[in-house]
Structure formats: C-alpha cells, structure tokens
Amino acid sequence: MKKDVFYQKGVKQLNDRSRSIKCFVLAGDIIVLIGTLLLVYYSFATLFHHKGIITPILTLVTIAILCYLPCVSTIPIIVHHRFVKFGRIVRRTFILCTYFVLINLSVLTFTQLLPDSRLFLVVFYISFYFLLIFWRVIARILVKMLRIRNRNTRSVLFVGCGSNSYELFYEMIQSPESGYRI
Numbered sequence: 001m002k003k004d005v006f007y008q009k010g011v012k013q014l015n016d017r018s019r020s021i022k023c024f025v026l027a028g029d030i031i032v033l034i035g036t037l038l039l040v041y042y043s044f045a046t047l048f049h050h051k052g053i054i055t056p057i058l059t060l061v062t063i064a065i066l067c068y069l070p071c072v073s074t075i076p077i078i079v080h081h082r083f084v085k086f087g088r089i090v091r092r093t094f095i096l097c098t099y100f101v102l103i104n105l106s107v108l109t110f111t112q113l114l115p116d117s118r119l120f121l122v123v124f125y126i127s128f129y130f131l132l133i134f135w136r137v138i139a140r141i142l143v144k145m146l147r148i149r150n151r152n153t154r155s156v157l158f159v160g161c162g163s164n165s166y167e168l169f170y171e172m173i174q175s176p177e178s179g180y181r182i
Helices: 002-048 057-074 086-110 118-148 163-174
Strands: none
Touching: 002 057, 002 118, 057 086, 086 118
C-alpha cells in the first residue's frame, strides 16, 4: 500500500514538472505569436501607410490567440521530452503552423476580417514559423541546461548485469542532458 502511494506521488510530481515546462513553452509561443503579429502589423502600417490593413490590431491578436490554442492542443508540445531531435521539433512546428494558418485564415474569412493585403498575411505566417522554431529550439536548450544542473531529473535503477544494461548505463552517463540520474 505504501509503495503504491509513494509511486503515485512520484508520478504526480514528475507530471507537475512536465506541465510547468509545457506552460512555460506555451507562454513563450503566445509571446512569439503576439510579438510577430505586432511587428509585422506596425511594419506594414509604417511602410504602406495603413493601406490594405483595415482590421484593428487587437482583433487580429485575439483571433490569432484563439486560433492558436486549439492547434497546440492538437499538436502537443514535446520540448520537455527526454530525447527530442532538432528535426522532430522543426517537423512538428511546421505541422502546428500549417494548422494555425488554415484555422486562422478560415476564421478571418468567415468573420470577414481578412486584411486586403495578402502580403501582410504571408509575411506574418512565414515570420511566425521561423521565430517559433527559434523559440522552441531555445526552450529545448534551456531544458537541457536545467537537466545538466540536476533539475528536472529522474532517478533510474538498473536491475541486471548483462551487456545491454552496461550499454544503457554508459549511454545515460554520457548524456547528462537527458535528465536521468543513476
């Protein structure tokens, strides 16, 4: 009985840590989204003197956030996982941004708030994609740095003495950024 309670507390604690990392990354995603939208909006406003952008910025930001949240719940954040390659981050970000573009364009068209300037939308979506990849890679590096400093780690116990156990042991020792403590 005590063992089950201890195990449940340990799993809950690990889930809480993962959830806090996910929330941190999601907050960064939304900051990147708002920042990119503001940057492109005001750049176009100064360059083209508000031609083609009639929709108020607050409306565009609200719609963008409301369209982004379902996309993130469909394509969950994986930056906190133990072993994530750069290519997987880029691929999932591309799929996420594709869903976001489709949903955002649909909502803007349906509500008749689509800006006249298609160039504005193209520049915004492309800028958002690259800045989001940049942010997710930085977040991954921060998670690795935390794990190297023995934060957000998991304790591992090896049972057995076969060659596979030794291989796995040495692999885990050589990569402290995975967050396994032996």
